[in-house]
Amino acid sequence: MNYFVLAALLVLCCCCALDARPARFRSRPLDNSETWNNIMVMAKHAQAQDRDHETRLIPVIPSDKLKEGDVCCATIKILDYYLRHILDAQVHEGVEHHYPRLHLVKPDLNRVARDLEPHCNSKQADVEHLRTFTQNLKRAGEMYKNKSKAQNKAIGETDILFHYLYESCSATSTA
Numbered sequence: 570m571n572y573f574v575l576a577a578l579l580v581l582c583c584c585c586a587l588d589a590r591p592a593r594f595r596s597r598p599l600d601n602s603e604t605w606n607n608i609m610v611m612a613k614h615a616q617a618q619d620r621d622h623e624t625r626l627i628p629v630i631p632s633d634k635l636k637e638g639d640v641c642c643a644t645i646k647i648l649d650y651y652l653r654h655i656l657d658a659q660v661h662e663g664v665e666h667h668y669p670r671l672h673l674v675k676p677d678l679n680r681v682a683r684d685l686e687p688h689c690n691s692k693q694a695d696v697e698h699l700r701t702f703t704q705n706l707k708r709a710g711e712m713y714k715n716k717s718k719a720q721n722k723a724i725g726e727t728d729i730l731f732h733y734l735y736e737s738c739s740a741t742s743t744a
Contacts, residue, residue, distance in 0.1 A: 595738075595739070596680060596681040596684035596685055596738070597680070597684075598677035598678070598680050598681050599681060599731075599734060599735050599738065601677070604674070604677045604731075605731070607670040607673045607674050607677070608670075608674055608677075608727055608728050608731050609728055610669055610670050611668050611669060611670045611671055611674050611724065611727060612724065612725050612726070612727045612728040613725075614668055614669050615668060615721050615722070615724040615725035615727075616725040618721050618725075619718075619721060619722050619725050621709075621712075621713070621722065624705075624709055624712070624722065625705070625726070626702060626705040626706050626709060626719075626722055626723050626726055627647065627702055627705075627726050627729050627730055627733070628698050628701045628702060628705075630643075630644075630698070630733060630737070632736070634737075635733060635736035635737045636736065636737075639737075640698065640733070640737045641685070641689065641734075641737040641738040642689040643697075643698035643699065643737075644698070644730065644733040644734050644737050644738065645682060645685050645686060645689050645734070645738070646689075646696070646698070646699040647698060647699055647702050647730060647733075648678060648681065648682050648730060648734060649682055649686070650699060650702065650703065651678070651723065651727070651730065652675070652678060652679060652682060655720050655723045655724065656671065656674075656675050656678070656724070658720060659671060659720070659724075668724060671724075674727070678731075681734060685734075685738055706719055706720075706723060707719075709722055
């Protein structure tokens with residue numbers, strides 16, 4: 570009887586191993602409810618300052634594309650842009666205190682970028698999403714005649730970006 574159970578367990582393990590897909594490392598802040606809450610508080614504050622609810626900076630990515638994992642690198646590239654050009658600008662301009670919990674969000678976003686970047690194989694589509702985002706940001710700055718208002722809109726969309734990272738950079742998808 571013990572041999573039968575052992576054999577069945579061995580067959581089950583083999584089947585699971587054959588079905589397994591290559592796994593990508595999952596960055597811990599993506600699954601942390603505190604990080605989600607901090608991002609939501611910061612984004613809601615920025616959204617309350619924004620009067621233009623028609624314009625969107627982050628390109629819309631259909632949920633089926635997010636689930637496929639093909640856009641993980643694109644969202645990582647947009648995150649990198651956020652970290653270097655939007656969130657860091659708030660610190661350098663001395664308005665970091667203007668956004669609640671920014672001081673908590675930045676380290677978590679930096680960790681996500683640091684954890685996921687090595688697992689990202691860049692493709693042309695990745696560059697297209699980043700290019701679309703940066704063009705939208707530039708146009709918004711021109712439309713508002715104020716770069717900081719465009720950056721505020723981008724901060725208000727941090728929740729969208731984090732959602733995209735969460736959905737597209739799952740532990741089982743491949744970059």
